[in-house]
Every structure is written in structure tokens, then in C-alpha cells.
Amino acid sequence: MTAASPDVVAPGRVFLALLRRDIHVARRELAAFLVRTTLQPILFVVVFGYLLPRMGFVQKGYTSALLPGILGISLALSSIQSVALPMVTDFGWTREIEDRLLAPVPVYLIAIEKVVAGVLQGFIAALFVLPIARLIMGPIESLSIQHFGTVFLVIVLGSASFSALGLLLGTMISPQQIGLMFGVIIAPMIFFGCAYYPWRGLDAVPVMKYAVLINPLVYVAEGMRGALTPDLPHMPLRYVTGALALLTTLFLTLGMRSFEKRAIG
Amino acid sequence: MILAPIIATRALRKIYPGSKPGRSLFGGGLALPGAPGMTPRSPTDVVALEGLDLEVAAGEFFGLLGPNGAGKTTTLDILTTRTRPTSGTALIDGADVVRESVRVKQRIGVVPQRPNPDRSLTAIENLLFHAAYFGISKSVALTRARELLAMLGIATRETARVPELSGGQQQRLMIARALIHQPSVLFLDEPTVGLDPQARLALWEILRKLHAEGRTIVMTTHYMEEADRLCDRLAIVDHGRLLAIDTPANLKARAPGGTLLELTLDGDAGGCAGPAGHLPGVLRVETSRELLRVFARRGEEVIAQLIKIVDQAGRTVTNIHLAPPSLETLFISLTGRKLE
Ligand SMILES: Nc1ncnc2c1ncn2[C@@H]1O[C@H](COP(=O)(O)OP(=O)(O)OP(=O)(O)O)[C@@H](O)[C@H]1O
Ligand SMILES: [Mg+2]
Numbered sequence: 001m002t003a004a005s006p007d008v009v010a011p012g013r014v015f016l017a018l019l020r021r022d023i024h025v026a027r028r029e030l031a032a033f034l035v036r037t038t039l040q041p042i043l044f045v046v047v048f049g050y051l052l053p054r055m056g057f058v059q060k061g062y063t064s065a066l067l068p069g070i071l072g073i074s075l076a077l078s079s080i081q082s083v084a085l086p087m088v089t090d091f092g093w094t095r096e097i098e099d100r101l102l103a104p105v106p107v108y109l110i111a112i113e114k115v116v117a118g119v120l121q122g123f124i125a126a127l128f129v130l131p132i133a134r135l136i137m138g139p140i141e142s143l144s145i146q147h148f149g150t151v152f153l154v155i156v157l158g159s160a161s162f163s164a165l166g167l168l169l170g171t172m173i174s175p176q177q178i179g180l181m182f183g184v185i186i187a188p189m190i191f192f193g194c195a196y197y198p199w200r201g202l203d204a205v206p207v208m209k210y211a212v213l214i215n216p217l218v219y220v221a222e223g224m225r226g227a228l229t230p231d232l233p234h235m236p237l238r239y240v241t242g243a244l245a246l247l248t249t250l251f252l253t254l255g256m257r258s259f260e261k262r263a264i265g
Numbered sequence: 266m267i268l269a270p271i272i273a274t275r276a277l278r279k280i281y282p283g284s285k286p287g288r289s290l291f292g293g294g295l296a297l298p299g300a301p302g303m304t305p306r307s308p309t310d311v312v313a314l315e316g317l318d319l320e321v322a323a324g325e326f327f328g329l330l331g332p333n334g335a336g337k338t339t340t341l342d343i344l345t346t347r348t349r350p351t352s353g354t355a356l357i358d359g360a361d362v363v364r365e366s367v368r369v370k371q372r373i374g375v376v377p378q379r380p381n382p383d384r385s386l387t388a389i390e391n392l393l394f395h396a397a398y399f400g401i402s403k404s405v406a407l408t409r410a411r412e413l414l415a416m417l418g419i420a421t422r423e424t425a426r427v428p429e430l431s432g433g434q435q436q437r438l439m440i441a442r443a444l445i446h447q448p449s450v451l452f453l454d455e456p457t458v459g460l461d462p463q464a465r466l467a468l469w470e471i472l473r474k475l476h477a478e479g480r481t482i483v484m485t486t487h488y489m490e491e492a493d494r495l496c497d498r499l500a501i502v503d504h505g506r507l508l509a510i511d512t513p514a515n516l517k518a519r520a521p522g523g524t525l526l527e528l529t530l531d532g533d534a535g536g537c538a539g540p541a542g543h544l545p546g547v548l549r550v551e552t553s554r555e556l557l558r559v560f561a562r563r564g565e566e567v568i569a570q571l572i573k574i575v576d577q578a579g580r581t582v583t584n585i586h587l588a589p590p591s592l593e594t595l596f597i598s599l600t601g602r603k604l605e
Contacts, residue, residue: 008371009400017397024394025385095381099391099442101347103398104371265281265348 014105015113021100022117026082030124037078037125041070042132048196049137063137064232068224069195070133071126072217075155076193078125079162080169080186083118087170088178091262101263111259114170115163115252122159142231150227150237157244158220164248165216167255171262193217198225200233219243271450271481272321272344277353279339279505283309313339315505316353321483321498326476328496329485330592332600336505337485338378341454344483345375357450371399374448376456378485380435384427388419388438391427392445399446406445413441416471418464433459440468444475451475453484457491469495489592493517499592503600513592520595523548524564528557528571529584536578537571544570551601558601560594 026033049066052058090097100110134140145151173181192212194202199222202209212218218235223244225234313336321327329337342348343355346366354361360368382391389410396406414420417437422430430438436459443451453472457465472495476482486492492499493513500510509516523546528534534557541559542550544567549560557575561567564587575582588594 008367013400014398017394017400020397021383021386021394024390028385094384095377095379096383096385098347098377098381099383099395100398102345102370102373102375104367104400106367264346265342 009104011105011109014103015109018100018103018110018113019117022113023120026117026121033078033082033121034125034128037081037121038074038129038132040077041073041129042136044073044196045070045133045136049133061141064141064143064229065198065225066196067133067137067140067143068228069193069197069221071130071155071224071228072158072193072220073190073195074125074129075122075158075220076162076189076217077186079118079122079159080166082121083114083163083166084170084173084181085178087114087167088173088175091171092175097263107260107263108256110263111167111256112252114259115160115167115255118163118166119156119159122162123155126155126159140229142229144228144230147227147230151224154220154223154227154240154244157241157248158216158223161216161220161244161248161251164251164255168251168258171255171258189215189217194221198222198233199235213243216244216247219247267320267322269323270320271323271325271358272319272327272356272483274317274319274340274344274355275353277314277317277319277340277343277355278312278351279314279336279343279348280351281311281313283307283311313505314343314350314353317502317505317507319500319507319510321481323481324476324479326472326482326495326497327484328492328499329483329502330487330489330492330499330596331485331502335503335600337502338454339505340502341375341452341483341485345373345452346370347375372449374443374446374451376436376439376443376451376453378454378458380432380439380459382427382430382435382438382442387424387426388430388434389414389423391438392441395442396445401446409445409447410441413444416467417441418467433461433464436460437464440471448480450481451483453482455485455487457486457488465491489596493592501596501599508599509595516595517590517592520590520592521549521560521598523560523562523590525586525588525590525594525597526559526561526564526568526571527586527588528559528575528582529586530555530557530575530580531583532580534575534580537574537580540574540577541571544574549598551598553601558597560598 048058049063053060053062101107103110169181169185193215194212195217199218202212219240222235223237223240225232226237226240317340329340331337339348343350344357344362346362346369349363357369358372362369383394386394392410392413393403393406396409414423417440419434419437422434427435440456457468460468472482496513498510498512499516501508532555534552534555537557538550538552541547541557546562546567547559548562551558559567559571568585572582
């Protein structure tokens with residue numbers, strides 16, 4: 001293809017080029033990325049999945065409830081951060097994203113590409129944490145990897161909802177507010193995300209049981225439970241996938257609108 | 266009126282909403298979509314463009330001049346689809362910058378006022394990926410990228426990461442990036458700011474060559490010499506309005522006759538305006554605070570008398586600036602009020 005042909009390039013081709021750029025950068029920063037997004041869940045595994053059971057403070061079976069949640073947290077941290085953090089600085093300070101905004105595709109496609117890249121990074125984080133967590137915790141009761149298809153589905157839907165949430169946050173937050181984002185949004189999301197305890201456990205606090213349903217992490221954690229430890233109580237898979245699809249659509253719609261507003265002032 | 270202009274704007278207006286600190290998530294709630302085409306609603310709103318009509322012919326080298334805050338960057342941002350106009354229309358090669366932004370983006374190259382290279386990439390990767398966004402194959406892109414880096418004198422910085430590049434090198438990279446997809450319309454916002462004199466001359470040569478190839482170039486600049494030498498036509502804008510538009514030669518002919526004498530005093534110059542206006546050969550007098558600005562024939566002869574007048578007014582001259590009739594004197598006479 002030569003030069004300044006006025007014909008418009010196929011959007012799919014541009015999309016792939018945008019994705020290639022993000023993969024290229026992510027690969028170069030893979031180690032830092034993994035440390036940033038998986039160290040915290042892994043440390044949690046060390047304390048709650050290894051030390052406390054050994055000390056007898058928690059029951060042995062706790063690890064079965066914990067592992068799916070840990071995967072959910074890794075997914076949340078990696079997808080949200082990989083989309084939101086660069087975007088906050090891009091829109092807030094550097095306007096680096098401008099060379100992509102000038103690409104001959106509608107601006108919303110650039111937003112969607114960011115979400116797809118976030119899904120890939122969530123995937124990598126989850127696949128990285130799973131074997132490490134299993135190794136630290138030792139054998140886990142009723143763990144089964146037979147439902148790999150379900151695990152895959154929950155990871156994809158889960159990281160899609162987190163990436164879309166990252167898009168929304170990344171376009172709404174100013175650089176000075178990044179710390180606040182972790183304190184006010186991400187931390188509560190993790191603690192009330194049924195990651196460290198099954199949703200069924202909240203029967204004890206009914207108000208909370210229904211309040212947490214706006215939290216995507218709840219569905220990811222429960223979905224992982226359904227996929228990895230299907231014999232233990234968990235939310236039915238159809239609710240999990242339905243809710244995640246709904247939340248993804250919601251975040252993506254709002255996020256794309258917000259992205260366009262930031263991109264084209 | 267230009268037949269089949271490649272760039273055309275009609276009654277272009279842009280109002281920036283006034284800044285309410287922290288207009289984002291944890292600040293004043295979500296930013297709601299503002300109603301387009303409205304008159305300023307709040308006193309803090311900034312009117313950047315106030316009904317701008319511009320036409321640029323295909324193949325023209327067009328210059329946009331104006332003091333800081335005149336609306337040059339806003340105009341370029343709208344023409345390059347990066348800012349939405351509040352009202353009015355802008356077309357590039359017949360494509361509307363808002364409704365057909367993809368077609369517009371396909372045709373344009375942009376050098377922004379502030380360099381914004383992709384900091385996660387190296388110099389050459391910036392070019393290669395930008396080319397890829399335009400569907401250009403890797404091998405073609407690589408050849409062009411090397412050529413451009415050499416042409417802009419940063420070939421040795423090929424594999425340097427952006428943070429390792431100096432400011433001027435980043436600016437050169439921005440120019441290379443704007444050219445890699447060989448756009449037919451090129452927008453440059455103060456492209457020579459931050460370049461050393463050698464690089465500036467080199468860029469002039471590059472721009473002349475591109476112009477000779479038939480590309481349309483729109484450039485903003487604060488350097489009158491640059492505008493004079495390069496541009497076919499110039500527009501002088503201020504407060505978002507078009508003040509003058511013509512060839513450099515015609516504009517110079519319109520410059521208020523005579524030399525501009527600009528005297529800086531040690532206090533308010535208001536009292537000197539009357540007597541200065543009565544001096545023989547003086548065409549026009551303006552004052553703003555401690556500045557006394559006089560357009561006069563035979564400027565050298567008027568200086569001594571001006572100094573005398575200033576003396577009589579009980580003031581002292583701290584600085585004198587002399588400029589023969591030029592784009593600069595026209596620019597100052599058109600936009601002079603800006604200093605107030
Ligand atoms: N993002 C923005 N938000 C609010 N006001 C803005 C914004 N961008 C520009 N303005 C205002 O709009 C007006 C025009 O700005 P613009 O950047 O177009 O000027 P300019 O002619 O490019 O000036 P300079 O020579 O300094 O680059 C100025 O008053 C400026 O303060
Ligand atoms: Mg500007």
C-alpha cells in the first residue's frame with residue numbers, strides 16, 4: 001500500500017495496530033506489571049492461605065474459598081490498572097494518546113481497543129497467580145480443573161467488566177486523584193467483593209448480601225468458585241455471566257462516552 | 266473567495282467552559298455534556314473563537330499569526346478533529362471535521378504545539394506504530410522512518426526512548442511523525458519553537474519541499490520572518506476573530522506607514538499621547554500603561570522630540586524599540602490593544 005491514498009484504511013487493521021502497540025509496551029514492562037498487580041494477592045495468599053492455616057487460626061478448608069477470590073482480585077487489579085493508570089496520565093498531563101486519537105478510526109474504537117488490551121492483561125495476571133497460589137497453599141480440597149471452559153469464560157467476562165470499569169475511571173479521574181481511586185473505589189471493591197469469603201457467607205448480614213451485588217468482583221469470585229471448586233456453595237453460573245455481561249455493557253457505555261468527551265474536548 | 270478550498274470554516278466558535286477546580290470524579294461530580302451552540306453561560310467561560318471564517322486553497326502554504334491566547338491552537342485543534350467546535354462548521358477536503366472525522370484524519374498530519382510522543386516507545390517505534398495506525402506496511406514504514414529521522418537530523422537517536430530525547434529532538438520527532446503517512450494537509454502549531462537555528466533552517470527547507478510537492482500546509486508561528494518567508498498567505502487573528510488575511514506582500518503594504526517607535530517609560534505614558542500626536546510626520550499614537558507607541562515617517566528625526574515630550578511630562582525613557590514598516594508593525598497595530 002503506498003502513501004497518501006485518500007481511501008480510508010480498514011478499521012480492523014488499525015484496531016490490530018493499536019492492540020499491537022499495547023501488547024508491545026506491556027511485554028516490555030511485563031515484570032513490573034506482574035509485580036504491581038499480583039504481588040498483593042500473592043502476599044495475601046501467603047498469610048491467609050499458608051501462615052494462618054498452619055497456625056490453626058483458620059480452618060484448612062478456607063483455602064478452597066480463598067483461591068477463587070484471589071484470582072478475582074488479581075484480575076481486578078490488573079485489568080483496572082492497566083487501562084486506567086496510563087489513561088489518567090495521558091489525559092491529565094502528557095496527551096501521549098494523541099497519536100492514537102489521530103488514527104483514522106472513530107474515537108470509540110480506540111476506547112474499545114484499550115478494554116481489549118486490559119482483558120489480555122487480566123488474563124495474564126490470572127494465569128500467573130493461579131499456579132503460584134496453588135503452590136503456596138498446598139493441596140486444596142475439592143479443587144477441580146475439569147471446568148476449564150468455565151474458568152476461561154469467567155476470566156474473560158470478569159476482566160472485561162474490570163477493564164471497562166478501568167476505562168470509566170481512567171477518563172474520570174485526574175492525576176492527583178489516583179491515590180484516592182485506590183482508597184475509595186478499589187479497596188472497598190476488594191474487601192466487599194466476596195473474595196475472602198463466599199457470598200453465601202453473607203447470609204449472616206443480609207443487608208450486605210444484597211448491597212454487594214453492584215460489585216463486579218462478587219460475580220468473578222463466585223464464578224471462579226463455581227468453576228474451580230464446584231462442589232462448594234457458589235452463585236449459579238447463569239447469574240454470574242448475566243451480571244458480568246450487564247456490568248460490562250454498563251461500564252463500557254459510560255466509559256466510551258467519557259473517553260470521547262476527554263479525547264475531543 | 267477561493268474556488269474549491271481544501272480547508273473551509275464557517276462561523277467557527279469555540280467556548281471553553283470555565284474551570285471549576287477538580288471537575289472530575291471526586292471534585293464537582295461528573296462533567297455533564299454541555300449544550301452545544303450556546304452563548305457563554307458562566308462568566309468564567311472562555312470564548313476562544315468568535316465566528317472564524319477561513320478558506321485555504323489546495324497546495325497553499327498558509328500562516329496563522331496572533332498573540333498568545335488568540336485562538337490559533339484552538340483553530341488547529343478543531344481542524345484536526347481534536348476539539349469539537351461549539352458551533353459553526355469546518356471542512357477538510359469536503360469532509361466535516363465532526364461528522365466525518367475519520368476521513369479527515371486520513372488526510373492530515375499534525376505537529377502539536379507541545380510535543381507529545383508516545384513515551385513508552387523508542388523514537389523509531391513512534392514512527393513505525395504511527396504508520397501502522399494508518400495501515401502502512403512495516404517495510405514501507407521502516408524505509409520512510411529512517412529517511413525522516415535522517416532528514417530531521419535525529420538518525421543517531423533512532424533507538425532512544427522518548428525520555429532520553431532532548432526537547433528539540435522530541436519536536437523533530439513530532440515533525441517526522443506528522444509526515445510518515447504522507448498526509449496531503451499538514452498542520453504545524455509553532456513547529457520551530459524549541460529548535461536551534463540550524464534545525465529551524467532545515468525545517469524551513471523541508472516545508473518548502475513539501476509545499477513544492479503540492480501539499481497544503483497550515484502553520485502557526487510567532488516569528489514574522491518565518492511567516493514572511495514561507496507562507497503564501499497569512500491570517501492575523503486575535504480574540505478568536507480574523508483581523509486581516511492576505512499575502513505577506515499585501516499585508517506589509519497595509520502596515521501603517523512609517524517606522525514604529527516604541528518607548529517604554531518609567532510610569533504611565535497617557536500624558537504624552539497628545540503632544541506626540543502633534544509632532545510633524547507622526548501618523549498615529551497609542552499608549553498602554555508605560556508604553557508609548559508612535560508610527561511616524563522619518564522615525565529617527567522624531568525620536569529626539571519624543572524624548573523631549575516625555576521629559577516635559579516628568580517621565581524618563583527606559584527603553585526604545587524601533588521597527589521599520591513590516592509584518593511586525595502591522596501585527597502590533599492590529600493586535601496592539603492586547604497589551605492592555
Ligand atoms: N482546554 C482549554 N480550556 C479552557 N480554556 C482554554 C483551553 N484551551 C485554550 N483555552 C483558552 O482559549 C483561548 C485561546 O487559546 P489558544 O490555545 O487557541 O491560543 P493560541 O493562539 O494558540 O495561543 P499561543 O500563542 O499562546 O499558543 C485562550 O484564552 C485560552 O486561555
Ligand atoms: Mg497555541
